Amino acid sequence: MPIQYYIALASCLFCIGVAGVLIRRNAIIVFMCIELMLNAVNLLLVAFSKMHYANAVTSDAKTIVGTDAQLFVFFIMVVAAAEVSVGLAIIVMMYRNIHSVDINFLNRLKN
């Protein structure tokens, strides 16, 4: 499959994520949208990794080109997992305090 398809898919996912973050006010949905963006990036990384590997292996059978991108993917997943755990905890605390998960209430920094 040509790389363009992956790029298009990843871009769509990313834009949906961005739009979600910008438009929605529910903290959990915002959170999910952030995950969506991360995963769009992950998808792109994996796709390029495969592409570079496919190009390199024709000339050198033992090549490891493109594996570092996969490493990044794992790294991102780990960070995302950590982020989710902290983020969800914050949302729970927020719900306990103000009985809402609307991010527009999170403007204490303003003043």
Add this chain to the structure above:
Amino acid sequence: MNNLVYLVPLFPLIGFLINGLFRKSLSKNAISIIGCGTILMSFIISVFLFFDVKANGGTVIDYFNFIDVTSFKIPFAFLVDQLSVIFLLIITGIGFLIHLYSTAYMHDEPDEHFGRYFAYLNLFVFSMLLLVLGANYVIMFIGWEGVGLCSYLLIGFWFKNNNYNHAAKKAFIMNRIGDLGFLLAIFWMLNKLDTATYAEVFDRASSSLSATDVTAITLLLFVGAIGKSAQIPLYTWLPDAMAGPTPVSALIHAATMVTAGIYMIARSNVLYSLSEVSSDVVAIVGLCTAILSATIALYQNDIKKVLAYSTVSQLGFMFLALGVGAYTTGVFHVMTHAFFKALMFLGAGSVIHAMGGEQDITKMGGLIKKLPITTWTFVIGVLAISGFPFTSGFVSKDEILLAVYAHSPVLFWFAAFAAILTAVYMFRLMFLVFFGGFRGSHEQEHHLHESPLAMTLPLIILAVLSLIGGFVQLPEIFGGHDYFNQFLAPVVPAVVHEGAGAAKAENYLLIGTIVGLLLIFVIARKLFAVKEFNASYKGFRKVLADKWYIDELYDAVIVKPLNSLAGFLKSVVEKSGIDGIVNGVGRFVNYSSRQLRLLQSGQVGNYILFMVLSIAVLFLAFWNQEIIVKFLQNIF
């Protein structure tokens, strides 16, 4: 003898330092002795110098380099020649008499002020000596400003009175205007000739200076002379300067300082002979001043003001003489004028002393009974200044008139008119003060007394000089020998009298003077030797009594506009204009940051929106970077 020259100004300087620093601890007698003694020493050395110069001619004595840059050198050097030695004698001689007079006149001042007075007076003599001794224009300028300073300090001597302070300030500032002209003239010389030393300037003047240069230099020098010697348009400070103690008026504002302008032009006679324009300007300004101030003097009621305007008028005569090329005659009139004007001022001082500070002549009269010596010496002064035959004033003024007649008959008639006015206001003054009946209060009449010897002795000496001082320059037809002109001849070219014609004119003048003076005497006696005197003037007389409203004119045209301009600059331009812009920049930064702060709404959504938009813009910029780079290159 020449190695003693530095002592001449040094003695007064020492006197100044001692009297100035120890004025509180010294007794009045000690101060008087130091004050007079130092001047007397200078006078004695000056007399020696006079004979030395007479025998051996002039010399320059170099001390050290005052200013030394690549393009020019200003040595601190003294020049002792015929011209400067004459001035030395006048300054130290009359200076000594006036110091002596002051010891009695100022005796009622407290110790401290007495010392201050003599310190200033000594400083004045020092500066004046520097002025005439300097061998270049810069040293002359040093003395020039120095005498201005002393004049300022002495006019404002009684500093409690703010009117006096204003007069002092006015004198200094008007002098400064002239000084600026003088300074520019020096720069012009240094620029064109790389020297300000008299001998070198005069040597190179005709070869290295263009006609414009000479005219500019001489006119600028004359601006300086106008300021110092109180000519139109800068004469108004001199009458106001009468706020100072009377001996000061005699020394500074009549006999010496105000004649500095004459000295300067006589010294620069080589330059003035090269420029006809400048000479004409000098003559015309002098003549106009002579007439204008004589008309004002006609209706003044303050004894010192009359004498002040008379001084301005006589200075005008001197400038007239210089302007028509009769330099020696101008200098000669300086000398005779110093005698009789110092005499009259000191006489006026004696009168004021006797009247307990009263200066209004409408309140005097008949003082001859109580003040015989003052009266008779004053009468001699009046006769001399009016040009009574064979007094010193007659000789000098006659010469001026003759020289003017030779130059231009029109100018002569104007000058003669001014000379007649002189006689009129002087006789008026004399009769109002000394003859007729006493018009003051009873207490004043009781207080009247002749002054002590320290005051009358200078009067007598000056009276004798006023009478016989003219004989050194008696015209040949009266059996004289032109000693004065011959003495000055090496420095200042003498006027050549044309044999028979001059003698004839001289005779006419003699007869005219006698007849005119008798006429004026009779009329003035009738008008002014009276018991009651009405001093309220109307119409044109009031214009004269109010001095042609020149002071008011200056005030309205120069002082007030300048003051309001300064106020406008201070409160509008500076505050709201320049500082407003500076503060405006600060306020703009403050304001815009306050506005920008609103962007930080605290809404996470907004922040993300900006983030996304910025990323989008950056992407666009990245894709179009070539266009942007080209655009930027076009700008810079």
Add this chain to the structure above:
Amino acid sequence: MIALLLILIPLFSGLITFFIKGEKDAKSWSLFASVLTLAVVFAGVFNLFDTAQSSYDAAWLSALGARFSIGLDGMGKMLCLLNAIAFPIVFGAVYNNDYKKPASFYGLMLLMQTGLMGVFLSTDCLLFYFFWELALIPAYFLCSTWGGEKRIQVTFKFFIYTFVGSLLMLVGILYVYFKTPDHSFALQSFYNAKLSTGEENFAFWLFFLAFAIKMPIFPLHTWQPDTYEQSPTAVTMILSGVMVKMGLFAAIRWLVPVFPHAALYYSHFIIILSVTGMLYASLIAIRQDDIKRMIAYSSIAHIGLMCAAIFSSEETGMQGVMIQMFNHGINVIGLWIVAEAIETQLGTRKFSELGGLARKAPALAILLVVMALANIALPLTNAFVGEFLMFNGLFRYNVWIAAIAGISIILAAVYTLNMIQKIFYGNTSIATENAKDIGMGTKIMLIVLVVIVVVLGVYPQPMMQLTNDTVQSVLIKFHL
């Protein structure tokens, strides 16, 4: 070695001062340190050591090509002398004043002296910039801690204003630095920098603005009267006596020789600006009612003349600026001492509330009159020679400009005599009713100043010989 000592003595003595507890000790220590500096300067001026020792050079930021190189030339000697004379006189004159936190006050003063010394000594541009800022920072703290009522606001303005100038200069320094053949900040490399006409004109303004703000030149002067008014007078004395000379000094050392063509190209504009400023400041001074503000404006007028004379590119003008830098420092410090004596004793600086002091304080009156006469450049006071030469230079440049600038001579007489009259003459006011004469310390310091005024007025030649080498070398650059 001497040059290094001149920086190290005030630096270390200043740092030590911060740890001194007693007020008396802090005072005497700083006075002692400043006198020590003066002694070293004298040694430098009179060449008591061989000339090889008058400069010092060590590695500093070698990666950048900046070295710690300092040296004394004629102008440097003269200004170090002024700097070294100024501090003991200031310390002596305010000896009886009580400042809160005296240790910090005197420590900061000495640090300021360090910065000033460094500016006058450095022959490396980055080092020069470093000291330039170092002099500013203590000044900021001194004004904002010990100043008058509006000190915070005014000092802020002063700091921002001068700092903007400094930053422009920093940009200029880097700009020229990259154009130097050997990528170095050394003075010689700067002189040899290859700049096209456009580049030179651009960099000229970056430097000139910094110096013009410091001097200050009309219309960049508005920080000055406020700052002089609000600062503690001891600091004002240094600010106007020594610190404004930084601007003039820098123009002569770092501006004109580095950008000679641009300097010549813009000289007409700058001279007209300076002369306008002279008349403008003189006129404003006439209407001032506050003694400190009047002195401030008078100072602006005098600095304007000096700036004009620098750009007249004439030997006489340049020589005049040299001695006038020194003389103006001496004279203006004298005037400030008088202002301080009046303010501390009577609690007012308003002319309208003063009067008749001549009878109450005759010694003060006489000393002030001498200083005031020096301020209006009366002959036989020091300022006459300087102004004479500067006007001469201006006259050679252009007759009409000199004539117009000359009007300020008259105006100077007007405002100075106004001051004398309103403070000392006339009748006493409520404020001056019970005035006493000045204390011994102030009197001695003023007498020292008066002696300098008269001696240099009568015999200015030594001072002119001292700075002659700088004048000649700058002029050679100017007329290249």
